[in-house]
Amino acid sequence: MGVLEVREGFTELYGAAPEGVWAAPGRVNLIGEHTDYNDGFVMPFALPHVTSAAVARRADGVLRLHSADAPGAPVELRLADLTPESDRTWTAYPAGVVWALREAGHEVTGADIHLTSTVPTGAGLSSSAALEVVVALALNDLYSLGLRGWQLARLCQRAENVYVGALTGIMDQTASACCEPGHALFLDTRDLSQRQIPFDLAAEGLRLLVVDTRVEHAHSDGEYGKRRTGCEKGAALLGVDALRDIPCTDLDATLERLAEDEEVTRLVRHVITENARVERVISSLESGDLRSIGPVLTEGHASLRDDFRVSCPELDLVVDTALASGALGARMTGGGFGGSAIVLAEESDVQPLTKAVEEAFTTADYRTPRVFEAVPSAGARRLD
Numbered sequence: 001m002g003v004l005e006v007r008e009g010f011t012e013l014y015g016a017a018p019e020g021v022w023a024a025p026g027r028v029n030l031i032g033e034h035t036d037y038n039d040g041f042v043m044p045f046a047l048p049h050v051t052s053a054a055v056a057r058r059a060d061g062v063l064r065l066h067s068a069d070a071p072g073a074p075v076e077l078r079l080a081d082l083t084p085e086s087d088r089t090w091t092a093y094p095a096g097v098v099w100a101l102r103e104a105g106h107e108v109t110g111a112d113i114h115l116t117s118t119v120p121t122g123a124g125l126s127s128s129a130a131l132e133v134v135v136a137l138a139l140n141d142l143y144s145l146g147l148r149g150w151q152l153a154r155l156c157q158r159a160e161n162v163y164v165g166a167l168t169g170i171m172d173q174t175a176s177a178c179c180e181p182g183h184a185l186f187l188d189t190r191d192l193s194q195r196q197i198p199f200d201l202a203a204e205g206l207r208l209l210v211v212d213t214r215v216e217h218a219h220s221d222g223e224y225g226k227r228r229t230g231c232e233k234g235a236a237l238l239g240v241d242a243l244r245d246i247p248c249t250d251l252d253a254t255l256e257r258l259a260e261d262e263e264v265t266r267l268v269r270h271v272i273t274e275n276a277r278v279e280r281v282i283s284s285l286e287s288g289d290l291r292s293i294g295p296v297l298t299e300g301h302a303s304l305r306d307d308f309r310v311s312c313p314e315l316d317l318v319v320d321t322a323l324a325s326g327a328l329g330a331r332m333t334g335g336g337f338g339g340s341a342i343v344l345a346e347e348s349d350v351q352p353l354t355k356a357v358e359e360a361f362t363t364a365d366y367r368t369p370r371v372f373e374a375v376p377s378a379g380a381r382r383l384d
Helices: 003-014 092-103 127-142 149-164 171-178 222-238 248-257 262-286 290-308 313-324 347-363
Strands: 020-031 041-057 062-067 075-078 110-117 183-188 194-198 206-212 329-333 340-346 370-373
Touching: 003 020, 003 041, 003 110, 020 127, 020 171, 020 206, 020 262, 020 290, 020 329, 020 340, 041 127, 041 171, 041 262, 062 092, 092 110, 092 127, 092 149, 110 127, 127 149, 127 171, 149 171, 171 183, 183 262, 194 262, 206 347, 222 248, 222 262, 248 262, 262 290, 290 313, 290 329, 290 340, 313 329, 313 340, 313 347, 340 347, 347 370
Parallel strands: 062 110
Antiparallel strands: 020 041, 041 110, 041 183, 062 075, 183 194, 206 340, 206 370, 329 340
16 A cells, blocks of 8 residues: 555545654564574564554544554544553554653654554564554654654564563564665664675575465464573573573583473573574675575574474475475574564575475465565655
């Protein structure tokens, strides 16, 4: 949906034109999974798929929310009544952002918001972060709050952690707010330092595919929280602030210290080796050897499947079929328990590889997957 359609939708709903239209993208995480809440390294890039918001200010303490993707009239909320974990619907995400801004001392007095999105939901592509960031950016601009991208990301993370009740890390919101076209974002989640790494697959005759398995996941369910708690337990047992503090060179000795707790050992092994995989991918990209990242992606999937245990049969089928069909590398992306996988392939192999994955899903009696190319795109911005 274009800017004009979003503006017209707002005007039809609220009887006046919006003050502007903003967009924030979903993201793909190239490498660095479940490392962000361990103070580690991640490497996402923004998708061309975005959530768009037409927004106007209000001065009466009322927030009205409407999504073109959710039938019904606008939902009306009073800012004074916004309470953490009081809402289990989609409106918790934008309402949580308003709550977080006000909790941080920013004078937001209300808004009318009309939303539409092309980011697939439940696919592990950060549809919730796109929703949060687009609202935060719009209110930042309209209320002249002067917040930078990384600051908006932190407020959006607080909204999701405290208001929604989902204990996610900072990666998704930062990617949506800060990514640049043609680049992957190397983010150190401890100090929030960023580095834009050139990532031009087309110039090398390569493509990165996203395969949405159509198996929906939910970060706010218990399994994600269990992994996070297990990682925190591992750090406490090892006497470090976070698992980020343990270098991969100390892996064997570290795991020996945890030998009596098999589950924590697995979680710790994944996080330590995954941070090292991020550094390996950066080295490959900076040296121009894009094809060599393929095996690193595949190693990451094995670790997520066997150590972190957040894969599922559909994700494993994508990876196994893609690799058997000539892919250079493949792995699940996102929090897991469903969602999407990414596949690195030669441009000439894309069509036969896609066909092979679709046929494998048909044979397994799974839903037909959605396959599309992931093109590194722009982060959140004003559209008009």
